[in-house]
Amino acid sequence: MNAYLVDALREIMQALQKRLEVHEGDVVALFRRVETGELRMPEVLSFQEIEYALALFGWVASVGPRKILVNIQPLLLKPKTLNGDIALGVFFNDPAFAGSPPIPCDCIDKRTLIRLTVLIVSYIFYDEFHYPQPEAGVYDIAVNPFQKLKWLYRYWFNQLEVAEKYSGLEAVFSAQNLHHLSIKVPEVTGLASLSISCAGDLLAVDALTPENTSHLFDDIVDFYSTTDIVSANLESTVDDSKEVGRTQSSGQPAQMNTSKKMFNKFIAEAKINFFSTATNHSMDWGDDSVVATLDVLKKSKALYAGTAASKAEQDDIVIYEKNGIRVALLSFTMDLNGYKTPIDKSYLVNEVRFNDVDPAPDYSLIKRQVKEAKDKGVNWIIAYCHWGWEFEMYPHVNVRQAAHDIIECGVDTILGNHAHVSQPSELISRADKQDALVVYSFGDFVSYHPESRNSKISYIIKFDIVEVKLALPDVHDSETKGICLNTYELLGLDALPIYIVNEKLADGRFNCRVVKFYDVLENPDGYGLTEMEKTQLPHLRDKVWKDILSPLSSISRQTR
Template sequence: MPNALAPSNDETRQTSDSSFEMKAKEILERAMLSREWDVPLAGAATDAAEMNHVDLAYWFYKLERPTLNAESGVPDALFASDKSIVRLPAGFKQESVLTLSAAGDLMPLDGIEGSSNIIYEKVSDILFDADISFANLEAPLTKEKFESCLIQGCDLPKGPILQNSFAMFDALVRHNDKSFDVLSVANNHSFDLGVDGIETTRQVLADNNIVGVGTPESQAEYGRANIITKAGIKVGFISATFSLNDRDPPENESYRVHTARLVSKYVEPELELLKEQIGDCRREGCDFIVASLHWGYEFEFFPRTKQIEAAHALIEQGVDLILGHHPHVIQPVEYYRTKRDPNRIAVIAYSLGGLTYDQWDAAPHLSLGLALKMKLSKGIMDGTSRTFIDSIRPVPVFQQTFHHGGTRFLCIEKLEDHLTESASHEEDNDFTWRVNKMKSYADLILSNSTP
């Protein structure tokens, strides 16, 4: 059925922010009454550069009412397999082991620096007890005088300009003497502060011995992978973001961020840049390839069909693990037996959601994230060196605010730790409701079926 709220062919973006916002608000009010956007809107834009009034209204609709249904055509069979099929194949002789952890967005939040060494206290074993730990840093750093992580007065529909202070960054990436080893810095906010933000962020990462993925230092590095060797296993990280929120670098600086139209309203997913990086991994002799993809539709709990097709294409090209981020909600983890190697199970985490969101008391769907803990094994099979995912554990986590001595703190906690503790929170109906709501989302995503 045609969408009654879809724009006519001659509808274009308004030059005035106020008129653009007013038009989107009118459309949103109609949608709230019709509820027809409780299913994914076909042909919607998620890239700010492609958005019209309807797309912006749809974005705000989902922010309040996240989409729990899969797009028509997404098959149940896609997520039929669970983590039990991830195992080492018969005949494989293990020689070395590497552990890898992964989480989604680290979003800046005013005042979060006061929670330094508290934020990850209850999840440090999942995030930091690994040879390589990964997350997505959602905002660049600034050396300028810092007042807020959110710079107001930005143009619609480009969205807010985000920034990290040095203290905020330190709280987000570190727990005591441990920190993330790899941070994706290719996302839709990468160029919010222009070249200065890119350069400042790169320098701070280098000073903290953190590998930044997705922002090449020069034109010669564009299309190259970031490679880390630990425990005798060479891991290549490739990257791309679907958008820079219509804040693209000038032509002579176009190499600054790995950017590709992965979820465009107008074209099929562009995978050439990612394939170029896969080729680089092969030339460098990588044992295992991880793709960090900033993509997808915000506040939708299932990937779109074109994402699934793109993910499978990248896997068949050589990727072993896809770590998706951007939608701000969790999406399914697919365990995919590759055609290129029937013994290989690739893992596709379409969206890990976030570790932190830019609101202290965010709604349950925005507070919930997914952390992965994996073991990789390298060894000999059929006379050749191979590296497989040995095991994987997906762990739902959530952002929890608490007060102590009149001060507000933030802590990331494991959802499982609260599912049997409802009795201790009998008086806190709001907490119980939040936990139950997040459990319903986690069950939906990790139940290996689509609604």
């Protein structure tokens, strides 16, 4: 018997019991609305799952959820049940329940039953599952079974497309206007510039092996790989002494490790020359693997920031220089999935707990690195921030506040990741300086989340940092006459929507590719999409790209 599973089930059962003791009437009324079709279920359910779900919701409402909970608890905690042998017929035919079983017990598989159970729980705790929840403490999903259940619901069924209730964030983001940043400065002006591109998370595990990725980047290198700085977020270790891929122990966060062969693809094929390395998976395999990954990075000659082998290395700010323009590249993560850096080695990972509320984030590390960068004469500072909640399409209120705080620390641009779905962008106003661009989440880049609909679309951006000469006012007899000041601005902003293809081939292998979204939209049969994936494309275009991500989609020169 799995002790962790027993404890997790008991914790969830206690939460259900507490909820139903107070709100059973509300839950029954909600279930009736689902049964009658008044309240829509997730669009990603199969027809059979919809049929089963409607029957189950009606049956639970008729029998009574508290009565069912009392009778199901002993069954769920039996060893056979924990081992996967779920005797549905025994349960549904219990004399305590009148009538026939709501679903055919002899043909439903374990996975479908688990999905239906998660769905039912999501309607018992409707607001907690269907809306982002304001945070009041420390981010603790690594040890919280109820939070893990919410994670599973959002991965399978509903990547939340609403912001926190009453936050007004949907209106805030839809009102953003990025058009003045999209102005492309003609080369004939002779203004000095430096170009940057950025994409999302590199998490090459599961199906993402060298054998399955022969044409991984072919379709997007013309947009992504042609800038001076080509950047992405390395969300795993690269340590050949550890098991490659996703390693999952019961009750523990998944440990991620990418092979050197896949890492070499990032450099050789995508031309990535800067990796942000501070992520929630940085410490998955301990401090030795952090150092092993750093060794791989150093041998590759690529730049990186976010992890370090010493305090001196942490303080040695990464600066890229071209045409006299110096750009500092910083990287921070909000969490380490419950792992800790050794007390005497806090320099291993740049951890700033953006997601936490009580205590509030400590920005002293960011302030120190910003000062180091400015002391070295940089003209622009970019912070790559690993933050937010997975499978939610809007940042939380406190993460947005963190963005404002980081800009106040002296950062010029924030490029965010971690959510495994895309989130919108924002401009933060600054006195006597160009508004600061914040990208809250690019979404996945090289990653495998095949059951999350909204994870299949993400985006890449590129922009220029341009040296702009401003003439001082031409006042008669003024000592400033004819003098120009040099300032720096972010211009030429463009965004490319991409689609994550994980095509399963007849021989059991995969054809994994990152491709242009509008190419897939025009020819879905040419990319090996399933019928379900084809039906999802209009939603990804209309709701995700054109609506939620409208500040970027409206300035994209890559949209047809």
